[in-house]
Amino acid sequence: MNLSLPWPRDSVLTFALEVGIVAVVLLVTGIQMRRRGRRAFATRLLAGTGIAGTICGVAVLAAFTIAPTLPTPFVPFEAQFVTNPVPDTPENIQAGRILYQQNCVVCHGAQGRGDGPAALTLNPRPVNLQLHVPQHPDGFLFYWIAEGVQGTQMPSWKDKLTETQRWQIVRYLHELAALTGGP
């Protein structure tokens, strides 16, 4: 099944908690307003409680079903400001495609869906790159490719691929991500 939220379980639960607090505040204020006889205002506040409560419930449900449990892997703060020095040309994308096919398909799958031949043996499984690549700055992707991902079998590539090759792969990953919904 490919249905998966872009946010990890922890973030979804934090969001649910915040919306839940809003629901409680609206409820308490609504009850007070009702006691003071401000019925119309109270009704609006209590309707808000219903909406916030529903969102909170849906978020909790999603957190335990379709949210991935793996949090976003560690990246240094500055990594987000690093931009791709390799130009967005067909040649670089093609070079990235070949490098990806040689080194990454075995785990990440030909389409980046996390379904390569070795994926089933991995714990945690690779995420769907088509969904995840657009959600992270290029500097993050580059950092993970260079350093590997702690706590997973994602290897570090900085000794195996040159910096240019790693950036070419990042260019190709965007091409892959654009395939979402495709075959």
Ligand code: HEC
């Ligand atoms: C031995 C299996 C394996 C190989 C080979 C591999 N990866 Fe990974 N990769 C993983 C696993 C496992 C993770 C951690 C789960 C995740 O974040 O997808 C990961 C994570 C990533 C991430 C972070 C995704 C995210 O949003 O969390 C990127 C980007 C990535 N890999 C790119 C690559 C590239 C590019 C290559 C080839 C140069 C490659 N991987 C080769 C297993 C592998």
